[in-house]
Amino acid sequence: MNILIAIFLLTATVHSSSQNAVARDVDAVKSTLSSYKSAIERLDTTGISRLFVSNSIVVESGKIEGRIDDYLAHHLGPELKEFKSFAFSDYRVDVVVDGSYAFATETYKYTIVLMKDGSTIERKGVATTVLKKEAGTWKIWKTHSSARK
Secondary structure, eight states, X not given: OHHHHHHHHHHHHHHHHHHHHHHHHHHHHHHHHHHHHHHHHTTOOTTGGGGEEEEEEEEETTEEEESHHHHIXXXXXXXXXXXXXXXXXXXXXXXXXXTTEEEXXXXXXXXXXXXXXXXXXXXXXXXXXXXXXXXXXXXXXXXXXXXXX
């Protein structure tokens, strides 16, 4: 009987430890996504590349933008310079971790105020992102976002 109790306690401890590790990974994935979102809201691409693996792929609204450095240089970076502000709202994220990969679905609204005339653009957006754990850090591997009025 004592052996059965010991096996049960060991199994419960291992299961609890595994659940805690997954919860930490989910939090770390959310932190990576939050850092990316915060940089966009600051209109500052500095350091964004470190959030992505070297062979990342960015897809936005049906167009393959390439690796993050290409996306920053040819799309996002120049675009952010045209904005007075960029703000996310109604943000929700669902994360599933499976080994060294994580899968995230984000939904949100965003509001952009243009620098040139102060006009406002409001959209509903969604992003699906696959992250990979490299050297203990969760980094974005592939991300696809789209938006509509």
